Amino acid sequence: MTALPNHDPQADWGLPGWIYGSERFFREEQDKVFRPSWQIVCHLNDIPKAGDFHTFDFVGESLVVVRGKDGGAKAFANVCRHRGARLLDGPTGRCGRIVCPYHAWTYDLDGRLIGVPMRDDYPALEMDKQGLARLDLEIWRGFVFVRLEGDGPSVADMMAPYEAEVAHYRFEELQPFGRVTLRPRDVNWKNISDNYSDGLHIPIAHPGLTRLFGRGYGVEAQAWVDKMWGQLIDEPSHAPSERLYQDLLPDVPHLPDDRKRLWTYFKLWPNFAFDIYPDQVDFMQFIPVSATTTMIREIAYALPDDRREMKAARYLNWRINRQVNAEDTELVARVQQGMASRTFTAGPLATSEVSLRSFGRKLRALIPESRLPRPPEGW
Template structure:
């Protein structure tokens, strides 16, 4: 068995985690060696959301995502199939397209005009006779693994045995299906928000249940004491139900009292704020009025980029538009509070005095994530960093 085979066996075992009562150590939130190794073992093999199928509806429509020094293009072919390729010309490595979206019948390299079809085939090379070793059939675009789940398109750079998105979300299939993700459309363009924190810091905060009543006054007024978290293997489920409260502000009361009926949803879904965090760095915020996705893409040991956009079902009702605005007003406050929190935690993680902290029994999502990281990179069990060079030979 390889090291990763052993790691997956350990993740699957409920009994193997002697450090279960302790957090991940602070040094792995800013250490360059650890960052480089976890990019190979955690991020490169993991699924990353790109867009919705409706955003590449016609042949030639494409969307891109850039991370870990790679640019990936998702494009619909003339045959109607959606495929993913690295956004790299096979001649001199020129990037074929720029920007997050576009439409092209053919992908023509802006450097030397090599031409690729929307299915990745190399079909045109100026002065072809100049290249005696060239074989068109073996120089098409390099494919990238792609998965479509409930209308959303995901890619991953390498395969290391992590489950598919469908497998991660299988325990929640019935709950997700009722929201009709496939029929949704984007409410705007993708937003990018840089953050000066390690990527894990964002995910930890997302799954943390104990900070809600302490740091999120508005969210607490909205859902009261109903907020719950659950760890389910490779995905976390979190939720709270909107309650009646005399201390709620204008927008909180407005959302609670004016949410219109959505006929295909059960009654309890109308007031439920439902969240899913998928391994290792993606989340869906699901409401009766809309859904938001967010992912936190690593940039450096102390930097990441939030990539997010909201989707909804077409609904021209005035009250639905106003409820969606109220949703935004409430959540922009929550986001600002979280930004302040994670920036201060990042500063603390970089203190030489911080090793690990205790984890409460109720912090099941943090426990689940920490177990996976420790299994994939055993050095994460050490409260303080090993001697420099510890990661040599592990990648």
């Protein structure tokens, strides 16, 4: 990925509305934003044994992460090298070998081609050169990331400003808590991403979070990651789920005092985030499907803890955030509708909207057409 400039002549302005609905712009994003970006697939504890796998469909590609016999994880295109058939089905599973359901070409867990029926009938076949296409893989604190192409910063580099904070939460020991959920939304992925990092709407649109945090919600932006946070206040909420969460959230001994009641959110470029609570850690991913369709993919993880208070706190956390998600769903739909209006070009940004400024700077650098108030001719 090309180094991005720090100076942005349009820093005081948001992005134009047309790029939130243009299929041509969406195709540009696939090539210049998403294919060179890291995408979270799973945690190592989702694939604990040899042969365990997670598949992931992204920008027209089918990917798979497999746990090898050596204990390591490898990422491949989930595509047979013979006729392009999809190899492994379902979001998760386990296999001893990877066998194509079309012609039974067979690969081992390291991606090597080890079996071809009627092998001698293929004059051009070179077994050692027809293994599965390997993809870049990075493991950061137990989470598994895959990149289709490019050479930009690693996940570790992106999160470097916050390594000391994250270290307290023992990410490597997290176990999946619940299951992967997929929530389709008829909006552009950028609207979900923008909303996630928008601090100005919290006191207006999320009364529950305001009751929990008061006016202490913070937002800051580093080069590749945004951070948002709120400290639970002592004043009891009048909403039952919130008040019970305040009362029942137990002490977490491995966290320092200033984090025992802190909610922290990290959004990494371009489209995924970690929600870090004292009781659990979630990831949320905004998977682009089309210019006006996004799939939100998420799952919760937690450290083993059988205390009744902790189990209750995790359930209450889910109830609170289900309401927040419902509020955000309505808000983002309103914005998507408004973005489609020809009267809307780009709005001014406050100096406090640091995350939106950072996002716009990167997108304008990668796709210069996003600087234009209207789509170029032919778009």
